[in-house]
Amino acid sequence: MKRLTLGIVLSAALLGCSDDEQGMPAKDAPEKxxxxxxxxxxxxxxxxxxxxxxxxxxxxxxxxxxxxxxxxxxxxxxxxxxxxxxxxxxxxxxxxxxxxxxxxxxxxxxxxxxxxKTKPAADDGFASPYAHGKKLAAACARCHGEDGNSSTPGTPSLAGQQPRYLVVAMQEYLKKERKASPMHALLPGLTQLDKESLALYFASQAPVQRAAPPFGDAAAGEPLSAVCGGCHGSHGVSTDSATPSLAGQDAHYLVDAIKAYRTTRQRENMRLYVTGLSDTEVQNIAAFYAVQKSTAAEKGETLVKDLTAKCERCHAADVDIPGMVVPKIRGQDRDYLVMALRAYRDDRRESSMMHKMSLPYSDSIIESISSFYASQPAR
Ligand code: HEC
Ligand code: HEC
Ligand code: HEC
Ligand code: HEC
The missing domain is CATH 1.10.760.10 (Cytochrome c-like domain)
Structure with missing residues (x-):
């Protein structure tokens, strides 16, 4: 009982108001x-x-x-x-x-x-960006392999790749910032949601371990890769969503890509690190990275569920956190939820709590979470 009273006093102090506090001892209650x-x-x-x-x-x-x-x-x-x-x-x-x-x-x-009264979520791709991406990925399998594990020399694996990097890469083909490739024809019809969904799907696939390529010396490549690890991660497994993993990538593609930074791919920071390398050194680095073990960068299949489980810590109907005024969001208007989450993310709406929560979210994830909550029965 003592503990309960302390909790009430604390929350009343933090809130600076006690309108709907239950069980406040009558003699302490301020004017109602x-x-x-x-x-x-x-x-x-x-x-x-x-x-x-x-x-x-x-x-x-x-x-x-x-x-x-x-x-x-x-x-x-x-x-x-x-x-x-x-x-x-x-x-x-x-x-x-x-x-x-x-x-x-x-x-x-x-x-x-x-x-x-709420409506069930429409099957518009937002309900599950992973399922949407999986559907679209069928068109890529011919070249990039069934689940993004390519076995065609010169064609990159997409499995396990970092999602923001994948979106940027697609945009670079569209803007012709990378040399023409056979895949160009597929990309112009894709919306931003399509691209983000494809990226989420491929990022969530498990990369397979590769055999040693027919060229290069992986052992000689390892020391040369020391400088790359600062950005591309230990053994080429990136932990930054905008920097590609190199581990488990097709070795022919790695050689092509490294050389492309000297010519067509206009990335000053990458060019700096690869201009001084001889052709043999490039092959050795490629051989080293190709045989490293990579992992999936995302868990897309359960992403919306995992994220909303975190939201529920504060937004569940039966949670009442002392000192925090948390709105109900189940059954809220979908477009309003999208706007509100973007406003937090882009710092247009004040709330240190929500800002931290929504900061890393791409628009498609914000749309998905909003679809989820809008379709939940309000209580
Ligand atoms: C006809 C074969 C083909 C098809 C189909 C294809 N691609 Fe590609 N893709 C390639 C090749 C070849 C490259 C490497 C081009 C280069 O050297 O820049 C590539 C490169 C990429 C890259 C860059 C990867 C990286 O590590 O930078 C992405 C992303 C990509 N493709 C996505 C897709 C998606 C998504 C689809 C399906 C919508 C698709 N591709 C369909 C052949 C294909
Ligand atoms: C300062 C950070 C940084 C360092 C150091 C760095 N990279 Fe990169 N690298 C990047 C970024 C960022 C990209 C993506 C650029 C883009 O969008 O084209 C990239 C892209 C690449 C790609 C293209 C991957 C693909 O899937 O197409 C290769 C290959 C690569 N780097 C190899 C290397 C090698 C080899 C080294 C060391 C000799 C190195 N990088 C050092 C940041 C770095
Ligand atoms: C630590 C507690 C906490 C967590 C976790 C949390 N929120 Fe919130 N949320 C709040 C608080 C407090 C507010 C009210 C802030 C304000 O007044 O702007 C809020 C406001 C909101 C709003 C605005 C609602 C409206 O009616 O304007 C939305 C939308 C929202 N949260 C969605 C989410 C989502 C989605 C997640 C999970 C990704 C989440 N929140 C996680 C505490 C939390
Ligand atoms: C002209 C149309 C309009 C009128 C009239 C209006 N509102 Fe709103 N209201 C809105 C819109 C649009 C928003 C969302 C604004 C935002 O993004 O911050 C909103 C937001 C709100 C919110 C925040 C809800 C949340 O979940 O965070 C409250 C509370 C609110 N209005 C109360 C009222 C009250 C009370 C009145 C009458 C006194 C009123 N509004 C009149 C359009 C209106």
Whole structure:
């Protein structure tokens, strides 16, 4: 009991308000402001209905649902607009003209509305970028191998490769920054979601161990690779999503690629490291990297599930973290969720917590997570 009381006092202190704390000992309770739901409804009908509906359902995509949202969060959000921490122009204007009592009443009203009914996620590729990528990858198998493990000399393996690098590589072919290749014809029709999904799929495949190539001396290549390891990782297994792994790559392709940095591939940092190498040294380095063991860079098949499991630590319906006002996001409007997550990622919305959480996410992952949450029944 003692512990419980301490928790309540702490959370009340952190929140600076105690409106809906349960079990606060009556004699310690500060003056209570009780919300007037009837007045809140009248206010909503006049000021909010056009956009948020009287039932709290966003009138068009990208307007958040307010129905059944946590009361404390609604008040906090209105304050954030009022104080300029959230920058949406219309909402700042609206919030600026509301009194504390208006905010309290309208928040209580919308929080008391039943949650908006959700639709199951559409099969638009966003629900599972991995499954979408797998479907598209069938067109690449002819050259790059069944799961991106190429056995054609000169054609690179894509299995286990770093995903951001794969997207950049595709874009480089499209922008003609790499020499024409037989695959050019396939790429122009791909959307950004397609490219990111393909990259996620290939990054998640297990690279197979290669036999020694018919040229080069791997033992002689190893010391030459010392300088490469700073970027390409120990034994060529990269840990940076924009730097390619070299481990387990086709040796012919590695030779071609290294030489290409002296001519067609315009990357100053790479050119610096490979201009001084003789042809024999290039072959030795390629032979060394080709036989190194690589690993998958991503776990794409369970990515959305793994990420949302982390979100649930704060956003699950039954979690209430003292000192933190966490909004409900299940059943929220999908386009609004996308906008909100992008705003955190791009530093347009203040929240150190959410910023850290959403920082590494590409647009396709943000869209996937948003599809997932929008399709979950709200509670
Ligand atoms: C002109 C249309 C419009 C009107 C009128 C309007 N809103 Fe909004 N509201 C929006 C949009 C759009 C957003 C999302 C803004 C953003 O991205 O920050 C929003 C966001 C919000 C949020 C933040 C929700 C969240 O999940 O973070 C709250 C709370 C809110 N509005 C409350 C109200 C209240 C209360 C009223 C009436 C007093 C109102 N709004 C009137 C369009 C409107
Ligand atoms: C007709 C054969 C062919 C097909 C089909 C093909 N590719 Fe390629 N791909 C190649 C060759 C050859 C190269 C190496 C070109 C070079 O030297 O730059 C390559 C290179 C690449 C690279 C660069 C890899 C790296 O390590 O830099 C990526 C990424 C790629 N392909 C993706 C794809 C995707 C995705 C598809 C399916 C949509 C596809 N390719 C279909 C032959 C093909
Ligand atoms: C300063 C960091 C850095 C160092 C050091 C470095 N690289 Fe790279 N390397 C990169 C980056 C970044 C890319 C991707 C560039 C691009 O998009 O074309 C790359 C690309 C490559 C590629 C193309 C891979 C592919 O799949 O097409 C090869 C091969 C390569 N590097 C070999 C080497 C070798 C060999 C060394 C050492 C002699 C080396 N690199 C040193 C950063 C580095
Ligand atoms: C450590 C706790 C925590 C974790 C973990 C967390 N969030 Fe949040 N989230 C918050 C808090 C606190 C806010 C309110 C911040 C604010 O007022 O802007 C928030 C706000 C949001 C919003 C804005 C909702 C709205 O109505 O405007 C979205 C969307 C969101 N989180 C999604 C996610 C997703 C997706 C994940 C997992 C990838 C996640 N969050 C993980 C604490 C967390």
């Amino acid at each position: 402001h009780t919300a007037d739901v009837v007045a809140g409804k009248a206010f909503a009908a006049q000021e909010c209905k056009a956009c948020h509906g009287l039932d709290g359902k966003g009138a068009v995509p990208a307007i958040p649902h307010l129905a059944a949202q946590r009361e404390r969060y609604l008040i906090a959000a209105l304050n954030a607009y009022k104080e300029g921490k959230r920058t949406h122009a219309a909402l700042r204007e609206i919030a600026a003209h509301m009194t504390d009592a208006d905010a309290r009443n309208v928040a209580a009203y919308y929080a008391s509305q039943p949650p908006v």
